Amino acid sequence: xxxxxxxxxxxxxxxxxxxxxxxxxxxxxxxxxxxxxxxxxxxxxxxxxxxxxxxxxxxxxxxxxxxxxxxxxxxxxxxxxxxxxxxxxxxxxxxxxxxxxxxxxxxxxxxxxxxxxxxxxxxxxxxxxxxxxxxxxxxxxxxxxxxxxxxxxxxxxxxxxxxxxxxxx
Ligand SMILES: Cc1cc2nc3c(=O)[nH]c(=O)nc-3n(C[C@H](O)[C@H](O)[C@H](O)COP(=O)(O)O)c2cc1C
Numbered sequence: 001x002x003x004x005x006x007x008x009x010x011x012x013x014x015x016x017x018x019x020x021x022x023x024x025x026x027x028x029x030x031x032x033x034x035x036x037x038x039x040x041x042x043x044x045x046x047x048x049x050x051x052x053x054x055x056x057x058x059x060x061x062x063x064x065x066x067x068x069x070x071x072x073x074x075x076x077x078x079x080x081x082x083x084x085x086x087x088x089x090x091x092x093x094x095x096x097x098x099x100x101x102x103x104x105x106x107x108x109x110x111x112x113x114x115x116x117x118x119x120x121x122x123x124x125x126x127x128x129x130x131x132x133x134x135x136x137x138x139x140x141x142x143x144x145x146x147x148x149x150x151x152x153x154x155x156x157x158x159x160x161x162x163x164x165x166x167x168x169x
Pocket of ligand 1: 010011012013014117118119120121122153154155
């Protein structure tokens with residue numbers, strides 16, 4: 001079975017109980033991100049945990065008032081410390097690196113019994129200012145994590161036949 005139960009159970013949680021996260025669970029979630037792979041093992045990331053209600057509220061405003069950002073126990077703001085590395089395939093590494101780390105954290109959050117939601121709808125400059133980030137850093141993704149306050153709703157996926165093929169298109 002491996003990780004499939006966590007992968008199947010996970011869904012984007014947009015209603016959280018506004019309660020703090022358990023520090024040990026949070027630390028395992030962050031550890032999952034820290035251990036994620038990155039291109040050339042550059043680890044071009046920094047994860048800022050926003051659990052202060054006042055700062056969370058500002059971040060929620062910067063995310064156009066998304067209530068789940070306000071109500072999450074913590075919002076993990078995943079930033080890139082270096083955006084320069086272009087991989088041999090010609091594509092920038094940093095959004096992919098950050099996405100791997102956030103994916104790992106998301107699955108660990110599920111394992112810990114928490115819900116999570118990826119948040120990309122935010123004003124990057126505003127978040128940058130709120131968190132006093134160095135000029136060169138980019139805010140790539142935020143992950144809202146917290147105690148679920150809703151029933152699971154699983155969205156559909158395209159069928160295997162449409163998304164997977166072997167050897168030829
Ligand atoms: C790159 C990316 C950006 C997303 N941005 C947001 C967002 O800003 N706000 C939000 O509520 N959900 C966001 N989501 C969540 C998606 O809407 C959600 O994953 C998708 O509809 C599938 O639903 P599920 O996660 O419940 O399986 C984002 C997901 C991804 C992968």
